[in-house]
Amino acid sequence: MITLIMAIGFSIEYCAHITYAFVSNPNKVTPFERCIEAMEKLAFPIIYGSMSTIFGVAILAFINSYMILVFFKTIFLVIIIGVFHALILLPIILSITAPIIDQITQKFCGLVENLNEKDTHTSIPEIVNNIH
Numbered sequence: 001m002i003t004l005i006m007a008i009g010f011s012i013e014y015c016a017h018i019t020y021a022f023v024s025n026p027n028k029v030t031p032f033e034r035c036i037e038a039m040e041k042l043a044f045p046i047i048y049g050s051m052s053t054i055f056g057v058a059i060l061a062f063i064n065s066y067m068i069l070v071f072f073k074t075i076f077l078v079i080i081i082g083v084f085h086a087l088i089l090l091p092i093i094l095s096i097t098a099p100i101i102d103q104i105t106q107k108f109c110g111l112v113e114n115l116n117e118k119d120t121h122t123s124i125p126e127i128v129n130n131i132h
Contacts, residue, residue, distance in 0.1 A: 006075060007078040010053070010078045010082055011078050011082045011085075012082075013082070014049075014082045014086035014087075017086070018038050018039070018091065018094075019090065019094070021037070021038035022034050022035060022038045022098075025038070031094065031095045031096075031099060031102075035091040035094055043087055046087060047083065047087075053075070054076060054079055057072055
C-alpha cells in the first residue's frame, strides 16, 4: 500500500514542477519560449533528484526478498516514467495546448468583466453559451 502512495507522489512531483514553472512565467512570451525557460530552470534538478532517489533505493535490488524487489521495481519504474513524462511529453503537451487555453481564459475573463460592468443576473448556461 505504501508503495502505491509513494508511486502517486513520485509520478506527480516532476510534472508539477514543470507545469508550475510554465504557468507562473512572469514574461508574456510564446508557449514554446515558456517551455524552454521551464526546462532550462528545472531539467537538471529533476534529473539529479530522480537519480538520487534511484541511487537511494538501488541497494534494495540486491536484497533477496520478493516484497523488497517489488518495492524497488515499482519505485524505479515510476521514477523513470515520471521523468520521461515531465521532461519529454509534458513540454510538448503544454506548448500545443497553451494557446487554446489562453484563448479560452481571455474569453472567459472578458465575459466576467462584462458581467461585472453590466451588473446583470446572467445564468451560468448563458455564460457558457457566450463563450463559443
